[in-house]
Amino acid sequence: MLNNEAIIRLGAFAGVFVTMALWEAVAPRRQRAYSRARRWPSNLAVVALNTALVRILLPATAVSLALLGSQRGWGLLNNLPLPGWVVSIASVVLLDLAIYLQHVMFHAVPALWRVHRMHHADLDFDVTTGARFHPIEIILSMLIKFGVVAALGASALGVLAFEVLLNATSMFNHGDVRLPLRLDRYLRWLVVTPDMHRVHHSIVVGETNSNFGFNLPWWDRLLGTYRAQPAAGHDRMTIGIEQFREARELWLDRMLLQPFRGPTGGYPITWRSAA
Numbered sequence: 001m002l003n004n005e006a007i008i009r010l011g012a013f014a015g016v017f018v019t020m021a022l023w024e025a026v027a028p029r030r031q032r033a034y035s036r037a038r039r040w041p042s043n044l045a046v047v048a049l050n051t052a053l054v055r056i057l058l059p060a061t062a063v064s065l066a067l068l069g070s071q072r073g074w075g076l077l078n079n080l081p082l083p084g085w086v087v088s089i090a091s092v093v094l095l096d097l098a099i100y101l102q103h104v105m106f107h108a109v110p111a112l113w114r115v116h117r118m119h120h121a122d123l124d125f126d127v128t129t130g131a132r133f134h135p136i137e138i139i140l141s142m143l144i145k146f147g148v149v150a151a152l153g154a155s156a157l158g159v160l161a162f163e164v165l166l167n168a169t170s171m172f173n174h175g176d177v178r179l180p181l182r183l184d185r186y187l188r189w190l191v192v193t194p195d196m197h198r199v200h201h202s203i204v205v206g207e208t209n210s211n212f213g214f215n216l217p218w219w220d221r222l223l224g225t226y227r228a229q230p231a232a233g234h235d236r237m238t239i240g241i242e243q244f245r246e247a248r249e250l251w252l253d254r255m256l257l258q259p260f261r262g263p264t265g266g267y268p269i270t271w272r273s274a275a
Helices: 001-025 036-057 061-073 084-108 111-122 127-131 135-152 156-173 181-185 194-203 218-222 252-258 269-274
Strands: none
Touching: 001 127, 001 156, 036 127, 036 135, 036 252, 061 135, 061 156, 084 111, 084 135, 084 156, 084 218, 084 269, 111 135, 111 252, 127 156, 156 194
């Protein structure tokens, strides 16, 4: 299985993406402000650019690093007398916690928010938003992930499972799809649902700085960042941030230059707490 990492990840990405895109086309949750033709070319171009940059700049993968760590005894889990299946499950859960904390950090540090805000500046919310990240953020995230994998001593199988799950759930919880309210109420105890994560993409600062989880919903509930619903309701809430509201900002060149343009804005958590 580990020898086919690239095939497994690509297959999971393609399968979930197509499923979510068809679901959105058949039964959208909200009325679109902009057509797919206006948004998708740039969002998908960012995905292609990020994939190429990671292959060039960071040819090693988190799975290969985990294999090396296992061979050399790096990290906490490689030095505890635990069964392999426990190590794999612990790897998935603890890596998910690390991603939650990283996400909070990108909202707390003004310089990192400048990089992350491209994800939030999308003027609609759908499956492509789940893969719309600035290349600088992708590289920083990979380096952080490498450090966590090495320090944790995560298993290679656990890392692969985590990466597939994170990719799939990110596209799912960014989906412009409607779940029955009762199903959503129960499901969000197990996984971040679209209605739960959509709150995080509200233009309202307090709502943007909530519901940071991508995969497991527990961290938001345990650490006090959970918000059940947007104040305006899902149909009336405004997606995005206060900056970059014009349609021209959906173009690839403007997206890539966003970290270097305009003021930081009032969204960083540390600025709010100091105000």
